[in-house]
Amino acid sequence: MTAVRTHTHAQAVDAAIELFSRQGYESTTVEEIADAAQVSRATFFRRYRSKEDVVFADHELLLEEVVVLLAATRPEARASEEANRSRETAWDPAVDPYLEVCRAARLVFDHHVGQRETSLARHQLLQQVPALRDRELVTTHRYERAFTAYLRDTLPPDRSLSTMSISFAASVVAVHNAVLRRWLRNPHLDLRPDLEEAFADLRRAAAAPSAASNEPVPSGKRVVVTVLEAGARPEDVARAVRDVLS
Template sequence: MRRRAHHDAVNAAIELFSREGYERTTVEEIADAAGISRATFFRRYRSKEDVVFADHEILLEEVVVHLADSRSTPGSADPFVEVCRAARLVFDHHVSQPETSAARHRLLQQVPALRDRELVTTHRYERAFTRYLRDVLPPETQVATTSVAFAASVVAVHNAVLRRWLRDTDQDLRPALEESFRDLRRAAPRAALRPRVSSATPSDTGDRTPSDSPSGGGRRVVVTVVDLPAGDGPVDTDAVAEAVRAALA
């Protein structure tokens, strides 16, 4: 019901702005076209700028829920993949309503106030991605830098591909978007892919034994990735052993 109400208001506003002009269209006209009262309009939307992006309010909530759900099984999800999936939700939303998305894009080129509002909307997605990454990345990595850089990169790539699609909404650019996201994930710090390690002590959890802890006599298993030189020559086993020793240290 809420999604439908926002959808109707967005379509009504964009259609009126496109036909009558942004400045000449009144709140009363938008409310009438959307089938709501003026009072209801202002309860739901603070301004004409807000109503144009009202569908993104629900979409942002869905993005946040998606990221939260991905944390329900700690250690099983790649946080960079989950951020890309969340961004894909936004892209798919645009693709699902090509006429509305294209009309809104044309309005943005004509109305500076709407371009400013779009920047605010984009920043809210970026902040959601950054907060999620800061929460789930392991503390030994440069969490703040990695989170901000990856979130900003995903948003920038998403917007670049989206603009290409908006110029011709008949084309399918989802494969291009996914390939771009894969490029970003390849460039992400490898250490950030390790799950966050809990700082809980045996008394916190109540289910660890001394043998579970390195200091309690248990064994640790270290997995490391070693970059080998290109070519088909023999592997330098001394270099591999040194890399493993460094990881163990």
């Protein structure tokens, strides 16, 4: 991605969130956002499509960066860099797919922390606007799908098509979101060590799965993974499960 594109999207995100926070989501027009972001109405719709989309425009770029980061460790990408390796290689033992997914998730976490004011303002906005919460779920699911697709392509053949790809991707996203919510409530805390420890726990569990974890999921069933803090209320549990299922 170019620096100009990154700056343009960041400017639009900040402008939209500032307007929504100051005068309300429903009361803010596309024209006002476009003016604040210094783009025409036509350019706005070409880039962002809707008011909901512009709030997460930075994550569109971040998702692209995550996909590129993961793609660089796919077997075919490494084979092109090392001529003595076959492009038919299905799995590279030198690459730890679980570690690469955690690294990509850390990139997302660092983005939130690095854009502190925007992240905090967006979080406040999400509490007030259901349409934005729905849009956030879509964004979260896209990260999860990217992680799952990568794991299916890079894990050893006997495990790549098992539930491990799905459950690990979902677990990483759930842990990331749980730690991120803690940080959003207490932005003065450095929670990266907590995130690293939680990711390490997930990798250890994935590296030595129990026999039960490799059993096929019955037809029509889904594996749902979510992480909550101790003492979570029943409604918090219900919302977390609903978010995953959505």
